[in-house]
Amino acid sequence: MIEVEHLSKVYGSTTALQDVTFEAKPGEILGLLGPNGAGKTTTMRILAGYLPATKGTARIAGYEVHEQPMAVRQRIGYLPEVPPLYPNMTVEGFLHFVGRLKGLSAGDRPQQVQWAIAQCNLIEKQKTLIHKLSKGFRQRVGIAQAIVHNPPTIILDEPTTGLDPRQIIDVRNLIKTLAEDKTVILSTHILPEVNMTCHRVAIINYGKVVATSPLADLKAQQPDQLNYELDLQGSREVIEKELKNISGVLTWKWLSPQEQTQPRQKVRVTCHPDAALGQQLAHDLVYAGIELHEMRRLGTSLEEIYLELTTQELPPQSEVEVDPTQSSDLVTSSTPTAEPQDPEWVNSTPADRGDDEVDP
Structure with missing residues (x-):
């Protein structure tokens, strides 16, 4: 020992x-x-x-x-x-x-x-x-x-x-x-x-x-922010408009190619570390007429923890x-x-x- x-x-x-x-x-x-x-x-x-x-x-x-x-x-x-x-x-x-x-x-x-x-x-x-x-x-x-x-x-x-x-x-x-x-x-x-x-x-x-x-x-360990990956159907313009209006959403990053013409879009959304925010995010997007195919919370990686601590x-x-x-x-x-x-x-x-x- x-x-x-x-x-x-x-x-x-x-x-x-x-x-x-x-x-x-x-x-x-x-x-x-x-x-x-x-x-x-x-x-x-x-x-x-x-x-x-x-x-x-x-x-x-x-x-x-x-x-x-x-x-x-x-x-x-x-x-x-x-x-x-x-x-x-x-x-x-x-x-x-x-x-x-x-x-x-x-x-x-x-x-x-x-x-x-x-x-x-x-x-x-x-x-x-x-x-x-x-x-x-x-x-x-x-x-x-x-x-x-x-x-x-x-x-x-x-x-x-x-x-x-x-x-x-x-x-x-x-x-x-x-x-x-x-x-x-x-x-x-x-x-x-x-x-x-x-x-x-x-x-x-x-x-x-x-x-x-x-x-x-x-x-x-509890992170300073939560990340979600969303699989949505709708235009980027409409999706971004709704994301801007949702309290607690900090940033987002498109995972689908910019030139993609299909209505299905993947986006990574970063939010405040509020357990209820994920439900609000899903509710507000669906209420706005955006079809939600999949939503999953991303785990905090060792790399993110390491960078935060060092x-x-x-x-x-x-x-x-x-x-x-x-x-x-x-x-x-x-x-x-x-x-x-x-x-x-x-x-x-x-x-x-x-x-x-x-x-x-």
């Missing part, structure tokens, strides 16, 4: 995160959704123990990230936006290497490596050098290194960025499989990812969580997330050597460690 309470991160006079609170439960996929620069990656790096928070607490499986970092790292798998891979190692050799860094014993390592390879559908690629893999397969290797020690919590930062549609579907299915008995949190700025993958969503904007709830509850004026510069690669206390993930979870990760070679199982 992931528990985040009143988390803040400040770089000098710049606030990257402010009072962030959310939780993710076992068997659940939580989507951390927000525009670029909203604070998603900063949050992920704090959870992974790569970046200290200025204020607040983050607990994973009951362990406080800052006070018990080793216990936390044993219980998480972390995939940065750019996977920390060694291109001149084979898939299998790299996973043996990572398994050793993560504390797997020599007896358990082969079984766990093969389990991770099978979970990520890498069996046919396990003897291949990583630099020869496509981006989609490299992403799978990145997920495999995150799960090789079978952690109860998985943290994925933009896991489908740059993948083609087929690869995105494969990664989505893999994430859903992993979440059956684990806690998964993923960050994304792509709405379909949340819609297709997540059970719950936390929307973050300018370093603040502006909404957090089950996805179904978020979609069902559309606001740009805050002062001191509240915008800075580029963390410019911070001296942050480890970047753009190259493998920038991911020093352990000093051996950077400074040693398989030969130095006498690891015969690594196949560079």
Whole structure:
């Protein structure tokens, strides 16, 4: 389980995160959704123990990230936006290497490596050098290194960025499989990812969580306006005249082509959020002699909710997330050597460690 309470991160006079609170439960996929620069990656790096928070607490499986970092790292798998891979190692050799860094014993390592390879559908690629893999397969290797020690919590930062549609579907299915008995949190700025993958969503904007709830509850929240799609028979001139006279109608948009000569017309009407207004709309149109073939209320889309919650004026510069690669206390993930979870990760070679199982 992931528990985040009143988390803040400040770089000098710049606030990257402010009072962030959310939780993710076992068997659940939580989507951390927000525009670029909203604070998603900063949050992920704090959870992974790569970046200290200025204020607040983050607990994973009951362990406080800052006070018990080793216990936390044993219980998480972390995939940065750019996977920390060694291109001149084979898939299998790299996973043996990572398994050793993560504390797997020599007896358990082969079984766990093969389990991770099978979970990520890498069996046919396990003897291949990583630099020869496509981006989609490299992403799978990145997920495999995150799960090789079978952690109860998985943290994925933009896991489908740059993948083609087929690869995105494969990664989505893999994430859903992993979440059956684990806690998964993923960050994304792509709405379909949340819609297709997540059970719950936390929307973050300018370093603040502006909404957090089950996805179904978020979609069902009372909107500021209601939308109806009408299938009518009559001239546009007559229909528009009646729409203008109906109190509560805000705007409308024709869905039928402008050049259409048939009397059947489709129009989307936006009204005030009054439950009785739909009945009034139908009554007034029919009373005016317009034939109503169909009327249906349109649900509020996740896109509309997202835009409403994240559309606001740009805050002062001191509240915008800075580029963390410019911070001296942050480890970047753009190259493998920038991911020093352990000093051996950077400074040693398989030969130095006498690891015969690594196949560079």
